[in-house]
Amino acid sequence: MLGPLPYCADADGCLNLRLSSEDRVRGHLGLIEVRRGSGAAIGEIDVVPDKMSASAYELLRVDLERTWAGLLFDPNGVGKLRGALPSPIELWRALEQPLRDVAAEPRSVIASREGARRLESVRRPCELTAGVVRASRLDRAGRSRVLARDVTIPENALVTETLRRLVFYARRRTDGLEVANRASRLLRSEPFASCAAPNRGMEASRLRTLHDPRYRRVDQVRRVLERPEAHATEGPGEIRLGVKAMPRLYEYWVFLQVLEACRERYGPPLEPGFAVLGTRSRSGTVRLGIPSGAEVEFPGGVFASFEPLITSSGQGWQGLENVPHPDRHLAQDLITPDVVVLRREPEPVLVVFDAKYVGRRWVDYEAAKIHSRYSRVRLQGVPVVRNVLAAHPHRGKDSQWAGYGSVTMIPGETTDLSAVLP
Numbered sequence: 001m002l003g004p005l006p007y008c009a010d011a012d013g014c015l016n017l018r019l020s021s022e023d024r025v026r027g028h029l030g031l032i033e034v035r036r037g038s039g040a041a042i043g044e045i046d047v048v049p050d051k052m053s054a055s056a057y058e059l060l061r062v063d064l065e066r067t068w069a070g071l072l073f074d075p076n077g078v079g080k081l082r083g084a085l086p087s088p089i090e091l092w093r094a095l096e097q098p099l100r101d102v103a104a105e106p107r108s109v110i111a112s113r114e115g116a117r118r119l120e121s122v123r124r125p126c127e128l129t130a131g132v133v134r135a136s137r138l139d140r141a142g143r144s145r146v147l148a149r150d151v152t153i154p155e156n157a158l159v160t161e162t163l164r165r166l167v168f169y170a171r172r173r174t175d176g177l178e179v180a181n182r183a184s185r186l187l188r189s190e191p192f193a194s195c196a197a198p199n200r201g202m203e204a205s206r207l208r209t210l211h212d213p214r215y216r217r218v219d220q221v222r223r224v225l226e227r228p229e230a231h232a233t234e235g236p237g238e239i240r241l242g243v244k245a246m247p248r249l250y251e252y253w254v255f256l257q258v259l260e261a262c263r264e265r266y267g268p269p270l271e272p273g274f275a276v277l278g279t280r281s282r283s284g285t286v287r288l289g290i291p292s293g294a295e296v297e298f299p300g301g302v303f304a305s306f307e308p309l310i311t312s313s314g315q316g317w318q319g320l321e322n323v324p325h326p327d328r329h330l331a332q333d334l335i336t337p338d339v340v341v342l343r344r345e346p347e348p349v350l351v352v353f354d355a356k357y358v359g360r361r362w363v364d365y366e367a368a369k370i371h372s373r374y375s376r377v378r379l380q381g382v383p384v385v386r387n388v389l390a391a392h393p394h395r396g397k398d399s400q401w402a403g404y405g406s407v408t409m410i411p412g413e414t415t416d417l418s419a420v421l422p
Contacts, residue, residue: 001035002045004365012214019047029247029357056393057246058177060411064253066172068288071259071274075179075274086224089177091166091175092183095221098214100348106156106191108149116141151191159218160195163187165225251355252290254391254409255306256341258353259296261417262341266298292336293317301345307336310377318342320350320384323376330372337374341422342384348385349422350377353391353407360394363406371404387420 001007009015021279034042035182085386119136122128135142167183170176186192256277263269276296278288295317308317312324320342324331339353354370356363369388374388388404399405409415 001033001037003032003362005361006037019091056411057249057253060223060246060249060253062171062173062177063411064249064256065288067253067256067260068277071256072278072288075387078082088166088173088179091169091221091224092179095162095166095218098217099145099163101214102156102218103189103191106151107153107154107215108151116143118142137178152194154192155212155215157195159215160187160192162222162225165190165222169225216308247355247357250357250393250411251338252306253411254302254353254355255290256342257409257415258339258417259304261415262302262304263300264420266300266302268299270297270299286410301343303342303344305340305342307338308340310335310337310340316421318344319379321378321381323378325372325376327372332373335374335377337370345420348379348382348384349386350379351420351422352388354389355409356390356392358392360397363390363392363394363397364399366390366392367399367401367404367406375403386422389420 007015007017008038021135029047032045032047034045036042089164117133118141122132129143132142163183163186167180167187170180170183196233259269259274274296276294277290283372290306291418293305293309295303295305295308297303303318305317310316310320312322314321316322316334317340322332322335324333337352341351341353343349352370352374354366354374356366356370360364367388371388375385377383377385385403388408390404391409392406393408393410394412398408407415407417407420
């Protein structure tokens with residue numbers, strides 16, 4: 001048994017299975033329990049995404065960062081962020097011609113640097129070195145100091161930094177993928193690839209760029225991208241794992257969607273609001289991250305938490321008590337569901353969301369499994385769980401049974417959770 005699905009091994013006890021071509025397991029990510037037909041557990045298989053998942057991963061990453069940054073920079077939701085800044089396409093249109101002109105003829109200074117020079121080519125005293133003289137005896141060029149154009153100046157570094165900020169901003173927007181790709185390609189070309197970010201000379205370089213219309217237009221776009229809403233973000237840490245991090249990123253994304261739904265239903269969060277979703281560094285960037293147990297409070301005594309710790313002793317999150325399942329194979333003293341929404345007033349009600357990036361045929365199986373894990377929670381001796389829902393990315397696969405079910409949540413698409421919130 002692979003999860004809920006039966007398979008037959010060959011005479012040698014081997015099972016060959018191609019996940020991408022087998023309809024019953026296609027699209028499944030994460031752990032799969034392996035059991036014998038008798039029910040005895042053998043182990044687990046960890047299914048990671050392949051290259052075919054790249055497009056789905058990119059969509060998830062973009063929507064995750066857009067929603068995440070929107071909640072952080074606007075306590076009332078993402079609407080203000082969308083309306084306050086121009087789209088990446090508009091910013092690229094303003095930058096495209098100045099960038100082309102700068103790349104063709106960047107500002108530069110004459111600087112002395114080490115190079116090769118033949119004796120007959122020497123034109124200045126500084127170019128005549130002992131190395132040039134010795135090499136001339138062998139009819140070769142020698143090491144010398146030569147004067148050349150240097151484009152690694154603060155003005156061009158300012159343009160490079162503007163491009164970097166545009167890449168970060170465009171990646172957060174669903175309409176900015178093409179702009180991010182174009183800006184990234186330009187950053188890998190000269191003169192921008194050689195220019196570091198501006199530091200002390202930035203303000204002085206801005207004054208010099210006022211007299212050059214090309215750089216002046218770039219500086220105008222940079223000022224737009226310096227607004228708090230457009231600051232570059234870092235993380236979450238799992239991003240560096242690429243498509244392998246999809247199951248974890250999907251858990252983050254589901255939590256953010258629940259927060260947005262709670263904001264729409266109950267109103268803006270109470271202090272400190274969505275600040276728990278990230279921290280600002282000294283450089284001005286925002287480091288995204290959701291620690292286990294992170295909590296956001298909404299009006300009316302409503303709390304939303306990510307991976308809260310709920311123990312059988314009632315000493316965990318919000319004083320909730322997990323009652324172990326009577327079946328010893330299912331019993332757990334400690335549970336950490338992905339997302340929990342608790343409404344304490346007028347009477348306590350709890351809804352659990354558990355992110356499951358699994359194959360379509362596995363949704364019902366996973367929903368029943370999480371129901372057995374998370375349905376036995378009480379507060380002050382009173383059972384409070386109304387619903388346990390498996391969040392999954394498959395259209396038309398919503399089911400609601402007694403106390404549990406599944407809900408479709410697809411990155412890049414709007415999900416209405418108003419009917420299932422407490």
